[in-house]
Amino acid sequence: MTTTTAENDLEKLKIELASSIREFPDFPQKGILFKDIMPIFQKPQLVTNMCVAIAAHAVAEIPVPVDAVAGLEARGFLFGPQIAAILNVPFIPIRKQGKLPGKTVRATYVKEYGEDVVEVQSDALKPGAKVMIVDDLLATGGTMKAAIEVIQKAGGDVAEAFCIIELTALKGRDVLLDTVPVFTLLSF
Numbered sequence: 001m002t003t004t005t006a007e008n009d010l011e012k013l014k015i016e017l018a019s020s021i022r023e024f025p026d027f028p029q030k031g032i033l034f035k036d037i038m039p040i041f042q043k044p045q046l047v048t049n050m051c052v053a054i055a056a057h058a059v060a061e062i063p064v065p066v067d068a069v070a071g072l073e074a075r076g077f078l079f080g081p082q083i084a085a086i087l088n089v090p091f092i093p094i095r096k097q098g099k100l101p102g103k104t105v106r107a108t109y110v111k112e113y114g115e116d117v118v119e120v121q122s123d124a125l126k127p128g129a130k131v132m133i134v135d136d137l138l139a140t141g142g143t144m145k146a147a148i149e150v151i152q153k154a155g156g157d158v159a160e161a162f163c164i165i166e167l168t169a170l171k172g173r174d175v176l177l178d179t180v181p182v183f184t185l186l187s188f
């Protein structure tokens with residue numbers, strides 16, 4: 001099998017990303033092996049390369065043109081705006097309850113540790129806008145499922161749920177697959 005330059009570059013990027021993720025056992029509570037993505041953001045060139053690769057993936061592999069990138073608070077805010085800027089589309093924040101002014105739509109969810117509510121401003125999207133949702137990590141899928149729900153409630157159409165990391169044992173993908181396409185860069 002032959003590989004293209006782009007595929008080789010993506011494999012190199014994934015290796016560098018994987019080696020930049022730190023693990024913390026029993027954080028934020030006992031039994032959770034926490035994957036810390038913050039060291040990636042110590043390396044500006046790696047962040048740029050990652051965002052360019054994610055945007056290139058969106059253009060090449062999402063079957064419709066993406067009209068907006070929606071990022072989940074907090075870690076989706078670290079790289080979602082760069083991807084949106086590269087794609088030249090708006091960035092839509094999906095925030096925890098009570099943080100966004102004006103009229104909002106919301107969804108409640110249970111995650112790997114605890115319960116939460118996410119919101120989007122009701123007028124954030126044009127009706128039928130094709131939205132790529134981005135977050136750092138897919139664990140149980142509860143957060144992403146709620147994100148999909150609020151984007152749909154705000155009138156958007158989710159073109160893809162994207163995460164840098166997928167914790168496969170927690171089967172978050174199974175919770176989402178019937179609803180939207182799911183794409184992740186690294187599986188653990």
Ligand SMILES: O=P(O)(O)OC[C@H]1O[C@H](OP(=O)(O)OP(=O)(O)O)[C@H](O)[C@@H]1O
Binds near residue numbers: 075076135139141
């Ligand atoms: O697939 P799930 O089981 O729902 O878990 C994934 C979510 O958990 C983490 O966020 P967290 O809830 O810790 O929030 P924060 O870092 O934004 O405070 C992570 O950034 C994802 O958003």
Ligand SMILES: Nc1ncnc2[nH]cnc12
Binds near residue numbers: 034035137
């Ligand atoms: N194990 C984990 N590491 C980092 N973030 C998470 N969010 C949910 N589970 C997580």
